[in-house]
Amino acid sequence: MEGIKDKVAIVGMGCTKFGERWDKGVEDLIVEAAYEAFEDAGIEPKDIQAAWIGTVFSGISAITLSPLQLQYIPMTRVENMCATGSEALRAASYAVAAGVVDIALAVGVEKLKDSGATGLKGPSIVGDNQDASSGIGPGYSAPASFAYLATRYFHDYNIKPEEGKRLLAQIAVKNHYNGSLNPKAHFQNELTIDQVVNAPIIAWPLGLYDCCGVSDGAAVAVVTRADMAKKFRPDPIYVKAMQITVGARQGAMRQDYDFVHIEENIIGSQQAYAVAGVKDPRKEISIAEVHDCFSIHEMIVYEDLGFSKRSRAREDIEAGTFTLKGELPVNTDGGLKCFGHPLGASGLRMMYEVYKQLQGKAGPRQVKNPRLGLTHNLGGNAGTGVCSCNIVGNEK
Amino acid sequence: MAGITSIGAYVPIYRLNRDEIGRMWDGRSIGGTKAVAGYDEDTITMAVAAALDCLKRGGEADGLFLATTTAPYREKLSSAIVASAADLKEECTVADFADSLRSGTAALKAALDAVAAGSAKSVMVAAADTRQGATKGVLEQALGDGAAAITVGSEKVIAEVEGSYSVYNDFTDIWRSEEDKFPRSAEGRFIDEVGYIPTIQSVIDGLLKKYKLNPDDFTKVIYYASDARRHAALARRLKLEKSQVQDPLYSDIGNTGSAAVFLMLASALEKANPGDRLLFVSYSDGADAFILRVTDEIRKYQKRPAISYQMAGKIAITYGQYLTWRGLVPVEASTLPERSPISLQSRWRERKAIYALYGAKCKKCGALQISQIGQTPRVCVNCQAKDQFEPYKFSDKKAKLFTYSVDQLMPTLNPPGVSGVIDFEEGGRLICELTDCNLDKLEVGILVEMTFRKMFYSRGIHNYFWKAKPATD
Numbered sequence: 070m071e072g073i074k075d076k077v078a079i080v081g082m083g084c085t086k087f088g089e090r091w092d093k094g095v096e097d098l099i100v101e102a103a104y105e106a107f108e109d110a111g112i113e114p115k116d117i118q119a120a121w122i123g124t125v126f127s128g129i130s131a132i133t134l135s136p137l138q139l140q141y142i143p144m145t146r147v148e149n150m151c152a153t154g155s156e157a158l159r160a161a162s163y164a165v166a167a168g169v170v171d172i173a174l175a176v177g178v179e180k181l182k183d184s185g186a187t188g189l190k191g192p193s194i195v196g197d198n199q200d201a202s203s204g205i206g207p208g209y210s211a212p213a214s215f216a217y218l219a220t221r222y223f224h225d226y227n228i229k230p231e232e233g234k235r236l237l238a239q240i241a242v243k244n245h246y247n248g249s250l251n252p253k254a255h256f257q258n259e260l261t262i263d264q265v266v267n268a269p270i271i272a273w274p275l276g277l278y279d280c281c282g283v284s285d286g287a288a289v290a291v292v293t294r295a296d297m298a299k300k301f302r303p304d305p306i307y308v309k310a311m312q313i314t315v316g317a318r319q320g321a322m323r324q325d326y327d328f329v330h331i332e333e334n335i336i337g338s339q340q341a342y343a344v345a346g347v348k349d350p351r352k353e354i355s356i357a358e359v360h361d362c363f364s365i366h367e368m369i370v371y372e373d374l375g376f377s378k379r380s381r382a383r384e385d386i387e388a389g390t391f392t393l394k395g396e397l398p399v400n401t402d403g404g405l406k407c408f409g410h411p412l413g414a415s416g417l418r419m420m421y422e423v424y425k426q427l428q429g430k431a432g433p434r435q436v437k438n439p440r441l442g443l444t445h446n447l448g449g450n451a452g453t454g455v456c457s458c459n460i461v462g463n464e465k
Numbered sequence: 466m467a468g469i470t471s472i473g474a475y476v477p478i479y480r481l482n483r484d485e486i487g488r489m490w491d492g493r494s495i496g497g498t499k500a501v502a503g504y505d506e507d508t509i510t511m512a513v514a515a516a517l518d519c520l521k522r523g524g525e526a527d528g529l530f531l532a533t534t535t536a537p538y539r540e541k542l543s544s545a546i547v548a549s550a551a552d553l554k555e556e557c558t559v560a561d562f563a564d565s566l567r568s569g570t571a572a573l574k575a576a577l578d579a580v581a582a583g584s585a586k587s588v589m590v591a592a593a594d595t596r597q598g599a600t601k602g603v604l605e606q607a608l609g610d611g612a613a614a615i616t617v618g619s620e621k622v623i624a625e626v627e628g629s630y631s632v633y634n635d636f637t638d639i640w641r642s643e644e645d646k647f648p649r650s651a652e653g654r655f656i657d658e659v660g661y662i663p664t665i666q667s668v669i670d671g672l673l674k675k676y677k678l679n680p681d682d683f684t685k686v687i688y689y690a691s692d693a694r695r696h697a698a699l700a701r702r703l704k705l706e707k708s709q710v711q712d713p714l715y716s717d718i719g720n721t722g723s724a725a726v727f728l729m730l731a732s733a734l735e736k737a738n739p740g741d742r743l744l745f746v747s748y749s750d751g752a753d754a755f756i757l758r759v760t761d762e763i764r765k766y767q768k769r770p771a772i773s774y775q776m777a778g779k780i781a782i783t784y785g786q787y788l789t790w791r792g793l794v795p796v797e798a799s800t801l802p803e804r805s806p807i808s809l810q811s812r813w814r815e816r817k818a819i820y821a822l823y824g825a826k827c828k829k830c831g832a833l834q835i836s837q838i839g840q841t842p843r844v845c846v847n848c849q850a851k852d853q854f855e856p857y858k859f860s861d862k863k864a865k866l867f868t869y870s871v872d873q874l875m876p877t878l879n880p881p882g883v884s885g886v887i888d889f890e891e892g893g894r895l896i897c898e899l900t901d902c903n904l905d906k907l908e909v910g911i912l913v914e915m916t917f918r919k920m921f922y923s924r925g926i927h928n929y930f931w932k933a934k935p936a937t938d
Contacts, residue, residue, distance in 0.1 A: 186802035188874060194838050203815055203839040204807030204920060205930035207898040208875050209884040216870035217886055224868070224909045273871040273881075321896050322834050322846045324888045328868045452886075452896070 072344040075465050076166040078298035078305040081110025081291035084421040087409035088255040090285040095127045095180045096136035098287035098414075103137055103176060106289040110301050117291075118170040120144040123157030123177045124413035126184070134176060148413075150195070150448025151360065152313065153177060154288060155416030155457035159311045161292050171294055177418070178287035179411030188283060189412075195449040212272035212280050214450040215363035219274050221328035222365065226380055230274050231266075237364040238265035239386050241278045241406055244361060247393060248403020250433045255282040255409030279364040284409025288417035290424075295465060304428045309345035309441065309460040312337050320452025328451055329380075331366075334373035337456035338445070342375075345460040347441070350375045351397055354460075355439035356426050358419035360447045361404040370445060371399075374458075393434060401426060401434045416457060419444035427463040440464065467580045468625035469757070470587065470618040473519025474731045474771040475511050476611045476718050477502045478901045480779045481787050483606045489784045490601045495693070499719035501782060502595050502610035504790040504878035505900055505918040508535045509543050510929065511612035512593035513550040513917040515724075517861070519589065520551060522766060524616035528558040528579060528588035530572035532723045534641070535595045536563055537927045546929065547591060549820035550917045552858065558585060566639075566689065568592070569723040570745075570753035576617040577626055587618035594722030597791055599647035607692040609719020613727030613771075623766050624734065624743065624757040630672035633751035636660040639691065661695065661748065662702055668752035669703070669744070676756060680705065680744075684737065687711040687729045688746040691720060717776065728772065730757075735770035737763055777937060780903060789878050801876050806923050815839035822860035822915060822931045824893055828853045833893035835859050857893075860915045863936055864889040868909060869899065876921075887913055887933050901934040912936040 083105025085098050093101070099122075107114060119142055122134050131144035149156040154177030161173035181189070194206030223233040242262055248254035260278055268277035291301075298305035314337030320326035338350070347353045359374065361367035368386065371377040376397055377385045385391065391399040402408050402422035405415060423442030425431045441462045448455035480498040487494030502511060512531055520526070529551070531544035544559040553559075562568040562575070569592035576588035593612030598604025617626075638656040641648045650656070665688060673679065680686075686709050690696035693715040700710045711733045713725065721728060726747045733743055743757040788794045817823040824835025825842050832847035835857075844851050864887035875882025875898075883899040899907075900918055913933040920928045 184802065185800075187800045188802070197838045198811075199805045201808045201811040202805050203811045203819055203930075204804065204923070204928045205819055206838050207884040207896060208804060208877070208882065208920070209870070209898070210801075210872050210874035212874060213870035213872035213882075213884055216872070217868040220870060220909065221868040269873075270871075271873050275870075317846070318836070319846055321837060321886075322894055323832075324867075324892065324894050326894075328886065 073162060073166050073311050074309050074344055074346070075295050075307050077162040077292050077308040078295045079290050079308070079420070079424055079461065080293050080298050080301035080305045081106040081112065082289065082421045082424050083109060084253060084288040084418055085286050086253045087284045087286035087411060087418070089182050091182065093285065095133065095178055098180065098285060099134065099136050099176060099178050102287040102289040103174070106291050110291040112172065112291060112301070114139055116172055117174045118142060118172050119161070119164055120174040120176065121147055121157040121160040123147050123153035124179055125150060125153050127178055127180045127413065149313070149455050151362065151412055152416060152446040152448040152455045152457035153413040154418065155444065155446050155459060156313065158290055158417055158420060158459070159313060159457070161290070162308055162311055165292050165294055171297060173292050175290045175292065175417060176287065177414040177416060179413040180285045181283050181411055182285050195453040210272055211450070212275050212363060215366055216272040216275045217328055218369060218451050219365040222369070223274070225327070225329050234266050234274055234276070235262060236383055236386060237279055237368065238262045240361065240364040240367050241265045243392050244400050244404040244406040247401050247434060248407025251402050251408065254403040254407050255284045256403070256407045275363055275365065281362045281405035282407065282409040284411045286409060286411040286414045286418065288414045288421050290417055290420060304463065306424050306427050306461045306463055307465050309462050310341040310458070312341040312344065312458045314340060314456045316454045318453050326452055330369060330373055331447060331451055331454055331456070333454035333456035334370060334447060337458040338374045341458040341460050347460065354397060354441050354443050356401055356423060356436050357397065357399045357443040357445065358402065358404070358422050359399055359445040361400055361406050362410060366447065367399070367404070374445065393436065398436045401431065401436060416444060416446050420459065420461070423461060427461065466622065466625045466627070467577055467617060467619045468622035469615050470621055470623060471519050471522045471524030471616045472731045472734060472766065472771055473515045473517070473522060473524070473614045474612070474728055474775050475514035475518060476500050476775040477506055477511070478778060478780050479503055479782045481782055481784065485784050486606050492601070495606050497716035499606065499609040500611055500721070501787055501790070503901060505932070507537050507919055507927070508533045508593045508595050509537055509546050509927070510917050510919060511595070511610065512547045512591040512614070515593065515612035515614040516547055516551040516589060516591045518771060519614035519616055522769065522771070523621065524589060525587045525618065526553055526557070526589035526616055528576065528585040529553060530560050530562055530576060530588060530590050532562040532568035532572045532590060532592040533594055534564060534566060534568065534722055536561060549816065550929070552821040552860070566723050566749035567747050567751065567753060569727055570747040573617065574629065574753065580617055580619055587616050589614055589616045592724040592727050594724050596722045597647055597793070600793060602647070604648060604650065607715070607720050609721050611718055611721035611724050611728055613724045613731055615727060621762055622760055623762045624759050627756040627758050628672065628676045629753065629755045630668060630675055631751065631753045632664065632668050632671065634664050635750055636664070657695065657698070662699060664752050665699060665746060665748055666703070668746060668754045672754040672756065678756070682742055683709060683744040684741040685709060685711045685733045686744045687726060687733050689726050689748040731771040734759070734763060735767060735772060739763055780901070786879065799876050801874060804921060804923065807926060807928055815841065817856065819930060821858055823856050824859050825854035826857040828855055833857055833889065833891060835893050835895050837896045859889060859893060859895070860931055862889045862891060862915070864913050864933060866909060866911045866913055869907060871904060871907070883907065885933070898932045899934065900932045903935070906935065
């Protein structure tokens, strides 16, 4: 089995400002991000040979891409919960790697604020068929389903809730600091530990600032064959691994799942490291954009992805390991917490930051001499997850 | 001789202090508390709880009669829902006895007749009510919520029914029309002097005459009254000895409508001795009276008495909670997204999973499994064997709380909502809502048990499913 390593390159990317884009529709967001990507890649819309659009709620079928007026090419909508944007990128990359097309487009978009509701649509159970719902799943919110992790993490590792909340607060503070350096981020403000700890509780023990932003936004990538990439630009970004790993509700149904890790994260990242040839992720990965939908999940991801030893994320957080100037900067653009989380766009937004960082174009957020970058999403929640883990690099 | 073979009770955990109602309206409090059904409880869920309690104490049923004046559906058989949740076998006669506070004893007579005629071996009578008194009215303080269930049969009888006597009397004292949310009431003295007292006297006189008995042949007299004052007044009028009068439980739980006399009976049986005779009387547009003779079998019931068991652990609520739970005041609409409407098709397909909380046991590896969305497994979550399952019921199993969250965003009339991951003691894990929680006592590892509750109401459908609650013993 040949992996995808070094077969595909990203040669153009675009990303809208994320946030409450009241005056912009899905079509505006798609056009805004796509034309930035076209310009970045130095191509015309007519050069695109195939396209994938990822969205969870904001459109059915690839007709959602009609605002781009691409002319009768193969296009498909994909959906894989919070990994949807990464899934669109994976589909486009696989088509190029297969040699079926040379230039493909991956679009991720979500217009969450048009639903008129607070928070995400639902409450519904991950993977429940909405048309055939028996209506028996717990009416819990997304924050509650991640609070299960915090409750159990604090319990298993003997962390008092007050201590635990201060620990998690450092993640929100870090991500808001990073986001404040990023004009495209939903939120532009810095936070203090006390602000985070004293914010209203959403789902105990998680408070308001432990939860990511609910935003509108779109992000787009142009991918091509690695051997053609330099025709488009001098600094293409090469795909090293593009992994999707899906659970089967094991953790929700089996008592051997502990709610202090996410099995999909562990297996997904290990598979990605194997394809990319990464032996020691903490040393080899220069920058990671991970799925900080809730602060507790970013902490667990440190352990699941091998950045921290099991149960030792606390020490690394307290040592500043994952800050902009730390050993392994995580969520340098603000993350889901501060940049915002329009579901279908998020995976591609993460890649947008990694792409800019690897090209040395991340401005005040630039990390030193990056070589490999990682993006990670978790769709669903603890026990019922869809994990995507992508690794890209600036050298072939 | 046919009689009562088991009895179960259910009283909601919530209590509203009547002084709180009095303060609200700058009025008088009659003292004590009333039991209030939780925001996710109704007649059906309480009847299920009482039915399961009755079955647990050794009751069996090949028939189920539900007695209530507060059925959630105007047209649809509530007893069928209760039977499904109690997991009674399909070839079971079910019927609703409705629209009268005497519906419970009407059902009891029908059950006795069915057993005597041999058309059923054992019939359960479940009585439950959630009647609302008009705000600021007399009944608001008097009425409470509760349920009781008895099984009637001819084997292992704990109290034989030695005889019965009934009178009818079309008397308009308390009534509720199609349009009324609250019961209406006639003038008090008229009710007492023309209706209530003479009717009870007449049914008791008729019974004593028919069976050639005297009032002092009865150790306890159990009878309905609309409130504690009337209950006491009738005792005086009947010249009953103080020791003969069964406490109606109105001070703690209130008048629970069609369930009231059965809850009193459950309480009386806790202290009864073999050989005791009990006089059991219900009232409404006439009266039904029964002679009950306690047998030696009563001792097994007294090992785990139904009522005192139900009275343990109460949660006090505010008048505001009471008003919102019962829909008596409009509340601000949620800006949270609505739940998608339920699919009747999928509910029908997964009816065993939904109504009696069936999951599956893998015949190959033994793994117990249940899905939080009701899907019956086809491939084992543990060993991946296909279609090697036998049904396994989770509703009667206890579990430990593995992790949980207290959720400010969960749409509920009793915020914050609680949900969690529970691990059944014998195996199997479920993510579900928790209810009846004392938030201060919520922690990882506590023992929980399953309870049948209303999840939400949508498009005319009362959507029931199981939640976990802290175990009561």
